[in-house]
Amino acid sequence: MLFNSIDFAVFLPLVFLIHWGLGRSFKAQNAFLLLASMVFYGWWDWRYLGLVGFSALVDYVVGLRLFRTAGSGRRKLWLALSLTSNLGLLGFFKYFDFFLSSFNEAFTLLGRPLDFGTLGIVLPVGISFYTFQTLSYTIDIYRRQLEPVRDPVAFGAFILFFPQLVAGPIERAANLLPQFMGPRTFAIGKARDGLRQVLWGLFKKVVIADTCAQYVNLVYADPEAHAGSTLLLATVLFAFQIYGDFSGYSDIAIGTARLLGFDLMRNFAYPYFSRDIGEFWRRWHISLSTWFRDYLYIPLGGSRGSRAMQVRNALIVFTVSGFWHGANWTFLAWGLLNGLYFVPLVLARGRGTGSAIVAQGRPFPSGTELRGMATTFLLTVLAWVAFRADSLGDALTIYGTMASSSLFEFPLVRDPRGMAIAGSCIAFMLLLEWWNRERQYGLQLDAVTARPVRLLCYYATVFMLFAFAPMDSGQFIYFQF
Numbered sequence: 001m002l003f004n005s006i007d008f009a010v011f012l013p014l015v016f017l018i019h020w021g022l023g024r025s026f027k028a029q030n031a032f033l034l035l036a037s038m039v040f041y042g043w044w045d046w047r048y049l050g051l052v053g054f055s056a057l058v059d060y061v062v063g064l065r066l067f068r069t070a071g072s073g074r075r076k077l078w079l080a081l082s083l084t085s086n087l088g089l090l091g092f093f094k095y096f097d098f099f100l101s102s103f104n105e106a107f108t109l110l111g112r113p114l115d116f117g118t119l120g121i122v123l124p125v126g127i128s129f130y131t132f133q134t135l136s137y138t139i140d141i142y143r144r145q146l147e148p149v150r151d152p153v154a155f156g157a158f159i160l161f162f163p164q165l166v167a168g169p170i171e172r173a174a175n176l177l178p179q180f181m182g183p184r185t186f187a188i189g190k191a192r193d194g195l196r197q198v199l200w201g202l203f204k205k206v207v208i209a210d211t212c213a214q215y216v217n218l219v220y221a222d223p224e225a226h227a228g229s230t231l232l233l234a235t236v237l238f239a240f241q242i243y244g245d246f247s248g249y250s251d252i253a254i255g256t257a258r259l260l261g262f263d264l265m266r267n268f269a270y271p272y273f274s275r276d277i278g279e280f281w282r283r284w285h286i287s288l289s290t291w292f293r294d295y296l297y298i299p300l301g302g303s304r305g306s307r308a309m310q311v312r313n314a315l316i317v318f319t320v321s322g323f324w325h326g327a328n329w330t331f332l333a334w335g336l337l338n339g340l341y342f343v344p345l346v347l348a349r350g351r352g353t354g355s356a357i358v359a360q361g362r363p364f365p366s367g368t369e370l371r372g373m374a375t376t377f378l379l380t381v382l383a384w385v386a387f388r389a390d391s392l393g394d395a396l397t398i399y400g401t402m403a404s405s406s407l408f409e410f411p412l413v414r415d416p417r418g419m420a421i422a423g424s425c426i427a428f429m430l431l432l433e434w435w436n437r438e439r440q441y442g443l444q445l446d447a448v449t450a451r452p453v454r455l456l457c458y459y460a461t462v463f464m465l466f467a468f469a470p471m472d473s474g475q476f477i478y479f480q481f
Helices: 006-021 024-066 070-109 126-144 150-159 171-180 189-222 229-260 277-283 286-300 307-322 331-349 367-388 394-404 414-435 452-467
Strands: none
Touching: 006 024, 006 229, 024 070, 024 126, 024 150, 070 126, 126 150, 126 286, 150 171, 150 367, 150 394, 189 229, 189 331, 189 414, 189 452, 229 367, 229 394, 229 414, 277 286, 277 367, 307 331, 331 367, 331 394, 367 394, 414 452
C-alpha cells in the first residue's frame, strides 16, 4: 500500500479511529496495530508476509536465548543464527540473480560464455529495512545493551509497524519498542503536528519528486542523445527528486506514527544545507548512517588506529552502504565515490563543520558557509549520476558528456511551463526549510507567531499539492531497496 494512494487515504483514518477507540488498553492497541500492519504490507503481496514473520520469529527466540545464555561460545552461536537467517534471506532475494548474471557476463568476456539461468526473483518490499531493524535488536541484546521483550505481540508490532516498515526510518528497539510496552495517551497538539508533517511529506513526494521525475526519466532513458547541459539539469532535478521522494516518505512515516502516539527518529535534517560531505552524511538517511556507524564502522575500529586504517574503515562502510541500496554495480560505484569524497576529512583528522546548524541565529549564511554548501551540493549531484544511471556504461557516458563543450549549450526544455512549476515548487520547499532549519521539518510553523503567515504557508502547500501534482504519481524510489 502506497502512502500516496487512495487506499492509504481510507486506511489511515480507519486505523486512527479504531486504535484510539480501544482506549488505554495498549495490549489491544498493539494487537490491532499488528493486524493493521499485516494488512498494509500484505496489500502489496500477502505471500511475503511469511518472510517478515520468519525474521521476527527468529529474532524473538534468539533474543530470549541470548539473554538467558551465559557462555560466550553459545551466545555467539545464537547471534550467528540471527545473522545467517536475516542476511541469508536478504542476500538471496536481493543479490542472487545479480551475482549469477554477473558471473555469466564475466565468463562471456573471457571467451567462455555460460548460461546459468536466473530465477527472476521478486525483491520483497522493505526487506533491507526490516532486516536491519531486527538485526540491531539481537546485536544490542548480544552486547548486553538491551533486554529482550517477552510479549510476542508487542515485538511483532514493533517489527511490522506499518508507518516505517517498508522504507524506514530504521528504528532501534531501545527507542521504539518501549513505546509499545505501556499506555499511549492521545494529544491533540501531537496529532496536529503529525498531520502537518504528513502534509509536508506528501508535498515533497507528489509535487517535488514526481514532477522532477518526468524530466529525469526522459533524459536518463537515453543519455547519449542529450547534451551535457541537459544531463546536468536532469541530475540536479534528480537530486531534488530523490530528496523529495525519500525524505517525503520519512515525513509521512513520522507524522503517521505521531498520529498514533509514537515518536520515530528523525531521518533527514536538511542535508542540502550541509557544508561538507561529512555533515551531509550526518543529515542524510540518518537511521542508516548511524546503523552502519554503530554496527560496522566502530567494530572495524572506527577512527582509532593509523590513518590508513581509518581510511580503510571509511571506504568499507561507504562501499557496503552503496551496495545495500541495490544489486547493481552503479550503487557500488556511488558508495565508493562518496567514500573517496570522505577521505580528505579522515586525513584532516575529521576537521569538518560538525552538526551545528548553518547560520544559526542569522538569516543568511556567511560567504564561507555558502561556498561550502555549493561545493558539497555539486559533489553530491555528481555522485547521483552513478546512483541514477542504469549501468556503469551509461554513468561514464554521462560524465564524459558533462565534461565536454556541450555543457555550455542551452539545455533541452520541452515543457517550459512544467519546468517553471518544478523550479517554483523547489524554491518554495527550500525557502521553508531554510526558514525552519532549526526545527524538525519545513512546515513546522508553531514558532511563527503571525497566524496569517502560518495559514498562507499551509494553504499554499495544499494548493500546490492539488494543482501541480502529476496525474501518475508513482511509488517511492526506496521501495526497490
